Ligand SMILES: Nc1ncnc2c1ncn2[C@@H]1O[C@H](COP(=O)(O)OP(=O)(O)OP(=O)(O)O)[C@@H](O)[C@H]1O
């Protein structure tokens with residue numbers, strides 16, 4: 001009687017492990033299927049520059065990869081591929097165009113096609129240095145919260161700085177060491193912690209030419225020259 005009970009138990013165990021294995025296989029198949037059959041991937045030849053299979057991100061930030069972005073239409077300029085190429089070679093680029101020309105749209109599309117999480121910041125808003133780099137909450141120095149730029153530097157993806165020519169000088173200056181060969185940021189607020197730029201961290205800024213012209217006459221809003229030298233213009 002006890003032997004039969006043991007056999008039953010063993011059979012149950014085997015079945016359970018099969019189920020687990022089948023589920024495991026099934027998951028892998030689904031994720032591969034999604035990556036290779038993106039509805040728009042055949043329209044844009046971006047894979048030769050940015051291949052989603054070569055990127056690795058923490059599972060919690062993969063939720064930031066855009067979904068269901070509509071196609072971007074152009075007259076044969078191949079903007080999507082050109083942004084992919086700029087990011088592959090320089091890891092950062094600048095989009096300059098009037099309002100409504102699809103700058104935000106194309107960045108979302110590139111992020112979706114390349115499987116990159118998006119961190120979006122509008123520099124025209126009065127966002128403080130603390131929101132972007134991080135701060136301690138509560139009393140003392142126990143609970144630190146990363147800002148958006150710090151999170152991007154740690155975890156990777158595309159940092160999209162909209163209306164970058166409206167960026168405050170103190171923020172622009174702190175971006176410089178991240179964008180050049182140093183490739184790190186220093187959190188002066190957090191005992192000078194040094195954060196290395198994630199290997200798959202890309203930066204795209206967008207600017208409106210009309211605002212750039214206005215800014216030339218406003219010394220306090222002038223687009224930071226040092227930052228611009230570190231970017232490929234498109
Ligand atoms: N070439 C295009 N193909 C498809 N849709 C486009 C194109 N250009 C613009 N659009 C559409 O026009 C709308 C405005 O585009 P978007 O918001 O990306 O412009 P923008 O350049 O970011 O403007 P702003 O400078 O005001 O932020 C969006 O709904 C976008 O889908």
Ligand SMILES: [Mg+2]
Nearest residue numbers: 103104105162
């Ligand atoms: Mg926009």
